[in-house]
Amino acid sequence: MTAAPGGLAGMHPAYFALVMxxxxxxxxxxxxxxxxxxxxxxxxxxxxxxxxxxLAIARVVRHRDRVLADILDHGRSVGFFTAVAATCVLGSQCLLVGDAYRTAFVLWVVGIALWGVLTYAVFTILFVKLEKPALAHGINGGWLIAVVAAQSVSVLGAQLATRLGDDAPVVSLFCLAMWLGGGMLYLWIIGIIFYRYAFFTMSPSDLAPPYWINMGAAAISALAGATLIAAAPCSPVLEQLLPFLRGMTLLWWATATWWIPMLVILGIWRHVYHRFPLRYDPLYWGAVFPLGMYTVCTARLSTAVDARYLVEISGRFVYVALGAWLTAAVGMAMHLVRSARRS
Structure with missing residues (x-):
């Protein structure tokens, strides 16, 4: 996993997308x-x-200058948010697959702390630094990982809320605020990305894998909404907002669905029309994540809005997600083997 260009020094801060x-x-x-x-x-x-x-801690200790350069870079700094999403997604695994509630709760607390530190550190630095790139070079789909981070905190917290007794209403309100704040951030960022698509020249190299987060951020917003709907019985605030929650959740799911054909077409334009080489890049894990997220959010939505027929989409889409994961895993394994031989 240190096989990014330059070994540990060049390890991309978005490598936690592997866990996501x-x-x-x-x-x-x-x-x-x-x-x-x-x-x-x-x-x-x-x-x-x-x-x-x-590896991340070792990189901070041994290559502080490279880590600082990443923090100051508009394209790479947002990759640090994958640590938040990875922590909370693993927490959801612990809760649902491993039946380990306490571990899931600890990971949720860690996720909140990471989200708070990274959100206000990364954006403050990007806002106040003196030298900034042109819009066409500074913005990419990876910026939406900040949205995924916020929504992952909301999803895990809402799942935990039903077991928190008297604290459930407070936790649910916090998760609602995270969901709404993440949605606000999506609207801000996607507007800039769409503007960059439509009004700046796009080369095949510009269309990197993180642009799949355009869909993934909307999909996890739909999942967060569906999870809040499921938690409504333990929160008077959520119960009052159920019509709003259902409508917004459908909006997020529809947005994610709209992006899928568009991203496939752009991928064909990149790799088939322009014959851009398809080789392993750690950023491809950021393209696998949205496929799995769309599967999960569609299944949860089917219950949240009583549209059970949507489950059929998840039953088929899961194999797309699995195929993408296996492809990325094989690519990573081959990349690590080649790097080991070179060293």
């Missing part, structure tokens, strides 16, 4: 009844997550 992708595909398999696969992926994440933290 593995975790959400595991949850997708759990939902559709592929329990053996779900448990296997859960086991892998129990290895990936601490390994990535060990």
């Amino acid at each position: 992708a593995t975790g959400i595909v595991s949850l997708a398999c759990h939902i559709v009844g592929l329990d053996a696969v779900a448990r296997a992926l859960f086991g892998l994440n129990l290895v990936f997550y601490p390994a990535l933290w060990a």
Whole structure:
């Protein structure tokens, strides 16, 4: 997992997307009844997550200048938000696949702390630094990982809320605020991304894998809404807002659905029309995650709005997510082997 260009020094801050992708595909398999696969992926994440933290800490100790450069970089700094989403997705795995409530709760608290530190540190630095890139070079779909981070906190918290007794209403309100705040951030960022698409020249190299987060951020917003709807019985505030919650959740799901054909077309334009080489990049885990998230959010939405027929979409889409995960995993394994031979 240190096989980014330059070894540990060049390790991308978004590498925690490996845990995000593995975790959400595991949850997708759990939902559709592929329990053996779900448990296997859960086991892998129990290895990936601490390994990535060990590498990240080692990088801070040994290559502080490179870490600082990443924090100051408009394109790479937002990658640090994958640590928040990875923590909360693993927490959801612990809760639903591993039946480990206490571990899930601890991971939720860690996720909140990481979200608070990264949100106000990263954006403050990007706002006040003197030298900034042009819009066409500074914005990419990876910025929406900040939305995914906020929504992952909301999803895990709403799932935990039903077991928190008297504290459930307070936790539910907090999760509602995170959901709404994440949605606000999506609208701000996606507007800039759409503007960049429509009014600046796009080269094949510009269309990097993180643009799939355009869909993934909307999908996790739909999942967060569906999870809040499920938690409504333990929160008077959520019960009052149920019509609003259902309408907004459908909006997020429709937005995610709209993006899928568009992203497929752009991928064909990149790799088929322009013959852009398809080689392993850690950022491809950020493209696997939205596929698994769409599977999960569609299944949860089917219950939240009483549209059970939507489950059929999840039953088929899970194999797309699994195929993408396997492709990325094989690519990573081959990349690590080649890097080991070179060293």
